[in-house]
Amino acid sequence: MTGPVPELAERATACAEHLRDRDRVLLASHIDADGLTSAAIAATALERAAIPFEAVFEKQLDEAAIDDIAATEYDTVLFTDFGSGQLETIGNHEDAGAFTPVVADHHQPADRDTEYHLNPLLFGIDGASELSGAGASYVLARALADVTDAPTDGVAADGGTATARADNRDLAALAVVGAVGDMQASGGELHGANEGIVAEGVEAGVLETGTDLALYGKQTRPLPKFLEYATDVRIPGISGDQGGALRFLDDLDLELKTDGEWRCWAELTAEEKRTVASALVKRAVSRGVPAPKIDRLVGTSYVLCEEPVGTELRDASEFSTLLNATARYERADVGLSVCLGDRDEALDRARTLLRNHRRNLSEGIDLVTEEGVTHEEHVQWFHAGDRIRETIVGIVAGMAMGNDGVSRSKPIIAFAEKSAERDAANPSGDAAGEEGGGADVAEEVKVSARGTHGLVREGLDLSVVMGEASRAVGGDGGGHDVAAGATVPAGREAEFVERADEIVGEQLS
Template identity: 75%
Template sequence: MAGPVPELEDRATRCATRLSDADRVLLASHIDADGLTSAAIAASALERAEIPFETVFEKQLDETAIADIAATDYETVLFTDFGSGQLDIIGEHEENGDFTPVIADHHQPADRETEYHLNPLLFGINGASELSGAGASYVLARALAEVWNGERRSTEETSAESEWMDPRSDGGIVTASGTNDARADNRDLAALAVVGAVGDMQASSGELHGANAKIVEEGVEAGVVETGTDLALYGKQTRPLPKLFEYATDVHIPGISNNEGGALRFLDGLDLDLKRDGEWRRWSGLSNDEKQTVASALVQRAVSKGVPASKIDQLVSTAYVLPAEPVGTELRDASEFSTLLNATARYERADVGLGVCLGDRGDALERARKLLRDHRRNLSNGIDLVTREGVTHEDHLQWFDAGDEIRETIVGIVAGMAMGNEGISRSKPILAFAEKNEDELKVSSRGTHNLVREGLDLSVVMGEASRAVGGDGGGHDVAAGATVPKGEESAFIERADEIVGEQLS
């Protein structure tokens, strides 16, 4: 297999061979942007390999969810974007003969082994910054195409006439639908893998690194991904210019960020025609010269307001564009695409997000856009609440309790977006509590990549602190979550603060 991550090649091939030998597969996946793209990549690869499958989604892969999976009559279960951390429970069901697991994940594995386990962490690759769940699924999909094409070629060699040869392709192998080699070897799925990695916050320092970068290269070669240097602002495809700059808060520019009037005055002061038919244009619709003029003026404003040079450098990053999608839509930009997917997942409509990933540009896309509008409104209300009520500062972290006023599925996003607002520091990780049910609380945590470089690992913080109070948790170094019993908040915070202090000392 000439795949993007040589270290994973053998394991991916073994996992793909197991799937190709299955009569049918149950595909189980997480529901966030990384999970949805993981599922879409796996579903596409299974369908192309003519392996019957059914897809289920789980917000949390706990004992009950795994037991429900075991109760089905599927002999093979493919877990994507989760499964590694639950391998102790999955392994018990495997030993009992309930099913054979195949896992494509990037989270910290439990202390147990299984044969068909594809995880970058097992091969010295950082699963928090170098390969996402969608990336692991992509590596598996590439291997599955290799196995499938090999089996097909073997069959063709014994056949008098091959129905897989397209006379228009100079003898090249194509899929049943007659598409090109990028589809035949699943390289076209690199676009979804990039969306998943960006949605999983893996574009640290403004770009994707490591194995993710190799997937980007394959996507560029396949013609499904384009990259380039651009402003590091969210909403370049869809936000009118004033809103683009008003909401650009990762690098705070005094007089523009969080300042509607200031953003308008900044744009009005430029010698450019930035409106069409009375409506503000979008960044994606500007010419390169116009973009250069606006960007230069933005940098000059930042310098004049004393923004540190290191911060100004963060105004520019690598953009990941999906050229097959229309300019000015959420699907054109990997960051906006991932936000759209998160909006479907956070409101229990993973089926809608999956439909968009699989190419539904009708009902699924319209439903996703409505969910995104609702999602943005809820996020705005949540950020306003946290900023108004404030956070509690401990020695090494800060936290707030949203109770039932912010959905537990979005409280972590709210926490991350609120960092940097008045009274909310970006130099400490933030923890957010929200009601999960009558007996438990959801805890979400967010940090910054600068804190991670200083030693922060929120996966360890959430895991150790939650288990100390009878809960459980995990995730990634920059973002993680946990479930804890009600009444244990103080003990949890105390232990989490200790661990953060040890990490950053």
């Protein structure tokens, strides 16, 4: 099997063959949208290959978490969406005979390697923009189907559904959700190795793509809110202006309500969409929005065509936000269940968590905007203390960029107090293990950093910034060029900012 990413095919096959011969596997994954989709893809592939497994989730794969994993009775551990950056610690346990690791990740690898390590960065593919953790997990799933006789329970007259399940191509939809959730749709569309996965998803009948407005909420937000909250490209008189959005829509010669209720973008006809989009572009031009920003109003849509119209699950971006609203509130089990097809209790719970998540994000953005950020020469930063959860402070920081006093021309660094527990959870929602080893989390601070793809094109690499600056003050960190994180000792934030500012200055000089 060549697979969707030919460069990874040989390594993926080696990893799959090792998993195939195991009596059981421990699946460990990260908690964000990319991590949850990675876990769901791996879990489905293992189940179809008749390989027993248990899943655990960690918001941070630190030394204590790895120690807990090593203390289990599993001989093989499959790490998805993390593990590459922690291979030194993982390797120590491997050398001691605790377990054999299989890693499907896309983050910057540590200096040490291991035999079953599937990471695009090892093969010249950018893990920050061309293949996500879910993408790596998908490549592994495709290989696992190839080396096993995975049964199918899908039946189609033309064999399409059954074939897509047999070779795991139907899991491409989740891989796209993970990539979109990992901010890889730069310029409004997915690039590189992700394109091969998209193509397989379309071929399998689980994805549809097309040119559309690149605004969030096409499936679920009523049209006025859809336009009012679309702030990535700010259009004066509409963005952030409830009355302005209503007046804009009222001035159009269209019937945009059903039984007195505003319709959603996904419910409009193609002709209605063209009319609204054309008027939106004209308004942007008339209000002096620069042409490059206007171009960003249009992008590629990724639609999960087997999901109902008007639900969060049909749009890759909205699906990823729903998932973020589960595990970031210690309910990774809920997000995993939704990914695995639970459309009843788990989906209801996820939607409740999403409403809470949106409220917390809104309050966090308001806090940052009202209190402002501190500007250094090359970075800007704020310290939320315990007023913003550590699991969402990075999202808040990214969404606040462009607000009054928060620049998009320099990366933003956000600090938040770490919770008293590691908040690891298994699919039943129980604690995965007691805190043990490592530093006392009560004496640590979470750091999240966000940039823009424009800054990355100029040379910004926040993975390097977070890694070097955190280690300079006795912490550790990493991530991607456009988004990264770290943990540092409490009280050393000022030193961290000073070093980060120096590194960013060097990168952008």
